[in-house]
Amino acid sequence: MAETRENTTVVIVGAGVAGLTLGNFLLRNGIDCVIVERRSRAYVEKRQRAGTIDARGVRMFREWGLGAVVEQDASPDIESGFWIDGVRHPMDLGEDARESIFCPQQVLVRNLTDTFLQGGGDLRFEAADVTLEGLRGERPTVRHRQADGSTLAVSCDFIAGCDGYRGVTRASVPAGALTRYSQEYRYSWLSVLAEVPANPSGMAIHSRGLAGMLPRGAHASRIYLQCPADEPLEQWPDERVWSELEARFATTVPTGPIVDKQLVPLRCVVHDPMSHGKLYLLGDAAHIVSPMSAKGIHLALHDAEVFARAVIEQARTGDTGLLDSYSETCLRHVWNYQAYAAWITEVMHNAGDASYEGEFRKRIARAELERQFTSPAASRLFFELSEGVN
Numbered sequence: 001m002a003e004t005r006e007n008t009t010v011v012i013v014g015a016g017v018a019g020l021t022l023g024n025f026l027l028r029n030g031i032d033c034v035i036v037e038r039r040s041r042a043y044v045e046k047r048q049r050a051g052t053i054d055a056r057g058v059r060m061f062r063e064w065g066l067g068a069v070v071e072q073d074a075s076p077d078i079e080s081g082f083w084i085d086g087v088r089h090p091m092d093l094g095e096d097a098r099e100s101i102f103c104p105q106q107v108l109v110r111n112l113t114d115t116f117l118q119g120g121g122d123l124r125f126e127a128a129d130v131t132l133e134g135l136r137g138e139r140p141t142v143r144h145r146q147a148d149g150s151t152l153a154v155s156c157d158f159i160a161g162c163d164g165y166r167g168v169t170r171a172s173v174p175a176g177a178l179t180r181y182s183q184e185y186r187y188s189w190l191s192v193l194a195e196v197p198a199n200p201s202g203m204a205i206h207s208r209g210l211a212g213m214l215p216r217g218a219h220a221s222r223i224y225l226q227c228p229a230d231e232p233l234e235q236w237p238d239e240r241v242w243s244e245l246e247a248r249f250a251t252t253v254p255t256g257p258i259v260d261k262q263l264v265p266l267r268c269v270v271h272d273p274m275s276h277g278k279l280y281l282l283g284d285a286a287h288i289v290s291p292m293s294a295k296g297i298h299l300a301l302h303d304a305e306v307f308a309r310a311v312i313e314q315a316r317t318g319d320t321g322l323l324d325s326y327s328e329t330c331l332r333h334v335w336n337y338q339a340y341a342a343w344i345t346e347v348m349h350n351a352g353d354a355s356y357e358g359e360f361r362k363r364i365a366r367a368e369l370e371r372q373f374t375s376p377a378a379s380r381l382f383f384e385l386s387e388g389v390n
């Protein structure tokens, strides 16, 4: 089958949050780029994950003239709380936290896709068998098989690996070139998507384990239930989901159709450096943050902004300084957030089911949480940690 050859400045592998944000930033600044995405447009725009864009992300989109991607279709945030053994504790995280916008991830992805395509962007869905070549050369190439079976080979100045944790870009780096740092927890989250309003809305700490019920629009919720890391999905029939949720929140919960159920292992991973030759890794391709922190989107957006500024600077002035320091800049930020994620993950889980870390750690974790609810200074520190303080 024939091979077509093309040239561009940046090939972006993956049309998730990181890839689409980067693509839009580059397009707006006159930098040529091509996005290649393995899945169909319909699939990508239906994939439900996160629900809220934090204050930094909202400010970033506004600064780049793209505020509409988070503002249009955004629903008002539903007030969430913390339940400890059935008692609700309100927590005010301050003015900045109130600037975050409730915008489900699939809505952000759809809006970013529309904006990119309306701006004349080049986005190839259903790009099969993506391979990378010449990462350490002058002009690397990204190849993929198109729907008609022909191959498209795009040569470029830089490749942005935005293809998530299991993508092809990081896997193309020779063994030993990156160091993987990771922390695995002995528990997972059963992650459930249900067509019921989030009521109650928030996180619950209970000796049976952590639970969460968070809004995904007015009529849908994401439910999380802590469970042992090795527990198979078959042990979670729908009835058990609802009865565990009620037990952990110690209140009645409305039931409804469950549309998705998966086990999410709790882990934190960082790859260092976040680049290799002309390949730059962004978002989940470079790092995974514990879902307890809800900061995966934040980190993906941060990487996209740092990399976009570096490419734009290089194109305008020839100065490669920001590209050279890309990995270092992002890793400093990533480790700050890993510190927050590790802390919040341990406190929230240790405060409940004592079978992992014991009764002593449970009491310490509860004392730490108590401080968040009673001390404005501690609550401010919690917020600053959640915002990275760097």
Ligand SMILES: Cc1cc2nc3c(=O)[nH]c(=O)nc-3n(C[C@H](O)[C@H](O)[C@H](O)COP(=O)(O)OP(=O)(O)OC[C@H]3O[C@@H](n4cnc5c(N)ncnc54)[C@H](O)[C@@H]3O)c2cc1C
Residues within 6 Å of the ligand: 013, 014, 015, 016, 017, 018, 019, 036, 037, 038, 039, 044, 048, 049, 050, 051, 052, 105, 127, 130, 162, 163, 164, 165, 166, 167, 168, 169, 191, 264, 282, 283, 284, 285, 291, 294, 295, 296, 297, 298, 300
């Ligand atoms: C169930 C769940 C709930 C979550 N909840 C939250 C939350 O509440 N808050 C939060 O901040 N984060 C949350 N996250 C994490 C968040 O979704 C990720 O951190 C975020 O999606 C990372 O964005 P990304 O662009 O790096 O990767 P992705 O969004 O995963 O995008 C990667 C893209 O690359 C494509 N791709 C993969 N392989 C290839 C290939 N070989 N060739 C071409 N394309 C490829 C994929 O199809 C995908 O479109 C959650 C994750 C999950 C799984």
